Amino acid sequence: MRLSRSFGKTLRNAPADAETASHKYLTRAAFVQQVAAGIYSYLPFGQRSLTKISNIIREEMDSAGAQEVSMPVVQPRELWEKSGRADTYQPPLASLKDRRDRDMVLAPTHEETTTFMAAANLESYRDLPFNLYQIQTKFRDEARPRAGLLRVREFEMKDAYSFDKDEEGLDVSFQAMAAAYHRIFNRSGIDVRMVEADSGPIGGKDSNEFVLLAESGEDTIFVCSDENCSYAANAEKAEFKKPAAEPEQARDLEEVHTPGIKTIEGLAEFLETPVSKTVKAVFYAPETSTGDEIVFVSIRGDLEVNETKLRNAMDGAEPRLATPTEITAAGLVAGSASAIGLDADDGPRSRAKITSIVDDSVVESPNLVAGANKTDYHFKNGNYGRDFNGDVVTDIAMASEGDACPNDCEGHLVAHRGVEVGHIFKLGTKYSETMGATFVDEDGIEKPALMGCYGIGVGRLLAATIEANHDDKGMILPRAIAPYEVYLAGLNTNDETVVAVAAKVYEDLTSAGVEVLYDDRDVPPGVKFNDADLIGLPLRVVVSARGLKNGEIEMKRRDADDATMAPLADVVGAVKAALL
RNA sequence: CGGGGAGUGGCGCAGCUUGGUAGCGCGCUUCGUUUGGGACGAAGAGGCCCCGGGUUCGAAUCCCGGCUCCCCGACCA
Incomplete structure (x- = not known):
């Protein structure tokens, strides 16, 4: 071309x-x-x-x-009603009506x-x-x-x-x-x-x-x-290996006064205990909930909730954070909440439909600090199974860099x-x-x-x-997906020999099956070099008066720093070799 | 959907504060010079200033309404 x-x-x-x-x-x-x-x-x-x-x-x-x-882009909405995705796939599912007012979708x-x-x-x-x-x-x-x-x-x-x-x-x-x-x-x-x-x-x-x-x-x-x-x-x-908690004898539950403490970090500092020895409560609700449903998530203080894993633990319902109103209405105390006492008489479960989802890290860790469900109080020595339970116990934790690989190896993520x-x-x-x-x-x-x-x-x-493949001048395309394989430029367009040789090189390469983009424009060399770099074809071939003096053409791979010279006589062979 | 930003020749922008009918660079056309990293000179062409309404003698500029695009978030095979 x-x-x-x-x-x-x-x-x-x-x-x-x-x-x-x-x-x-x-x-x-x-x-x-x-x-x-x-x-x-x-x-x-x-x-x-x-x-x-x-x-x-x-x-x-x-x-x-x-x-x-080959299947159609425009199709009857009916098809999607049959699979049940007509509503669940909204809004990416674009809809339109045909001339007879039938509901159609764009697939x-x-x-x-x-x-x-x-x-x-x-x-x-x-x-x-x-x-x-x-x-x-x-x-x-x-x-x-x-x-x-x-x-x-x-x-x-x-x-x-x-x-x-x-x-x-x-x-x-x-x-x-x-x-x-x-x-x-x-x-x-x-x-x-x-x-x-x-x-x-x-x-x-x-x-x-x-x-x-x-x-x-x-x-x-x-x-x-x-x-x-x-x-x-x-x-x-x-997934990742959660650092195992040190085995300990379960101690008695103990209520402690924690004035003004609202965050896990503050709590750990106040009680001089590692955050991994605390359990935090996060409140979600199914996105479709109208306000009386709470998903009570318990996870160790040093871990974050992975909402995709949580969604799977909620049987696919999309989780959203519960609003302060919903939390209060259920009788939960943000900042001092825990799953301990969920089932108490007049407890949260008597006021709202609550699902308790517990990260498996909590089950493995004894004697955790947990909320006491009243402002400014926490429990020490909360133990899963004895003091609280989960309707679902599974991995809902977000991995982060440096966590141990879940496989049997010494690596980290x-x-x-x-x-x-x-x-x-x-x-x-x-x-x-x-x-x-x-x-x-x-x-x-x-x-x-x-x-x-x-x-x-x-x-x-x-x-x-x-x-993944560019520099500050342009693209660096792999040969297999570049629009052409070679960017051929003749530099001195006022030199008849250069123009003739460049045209000949173009013909020779093309008939040898090489895909060539031939820059035959009458523009300064800098324009050609810059466009060659921008378009990023794998190989640039330059025909110039300077090179022809020695019977040579110049070749430069886009992914290389330096150019090489090749004999004009073997331009096809040299180009094919350089492309590999 | 929430937050922020922007719409002025093909592209990048100025002009808007303080209203007087549009300007710069690149690109484009013609002629000449130039030819190894985005050349130079001369002469040209090209604009419903996003749309609609309002204020005004007069609106790119001020006011109201709308549309579009971009970014962050929510969302997302």
């Missing part, structure tokens, strides 16, 4: 509202153009990169045995559609397994799109859905997709880590995210510091920022049951299929790659 004929102009200044590197460079290099908040057009360079990523995905999905299909994901398709074609265990995928537009009316292509409302996604007859089959399908994902990201030239993750509103039990490490990422992940340990998890999901570029889920029978994707098994019994689903955000992958 001759740059003089290529549609789209590079910009010297980024739009003022672009803040992240990928947003600035994708805009400046004419890869994308914003149309509305979170809605973008792809210009030729951006589209070429997108197509390259899509092709890699397509090849790997095909070779993993998945079959490509944010395609579990419903795929399962509907599977249901019509699935009868026997002999039909299983199969895996259907598409690379197609999704629309999610996100509350806050941000950072250019990193979080948008309309985007291309590869989504795949596997169907199996049993758990073992699902395991096989899931592992095959995980392996395909690793190959896709390797081939794309980017370093992506697979981490354990929470399933969120998609549902199901196991899920893994693929995260590209980058400071501007929205996600925090924890990775074990031990090289021999593979533990890595999203902060929402991350190290925090990284990252961008989620892929996510794979074991869905189980959540959709097959509601949508009727069932089959008759060998034993003659009708069963729902076991499903998995697997997504990659194509545009986000491009943006994330730039977040």
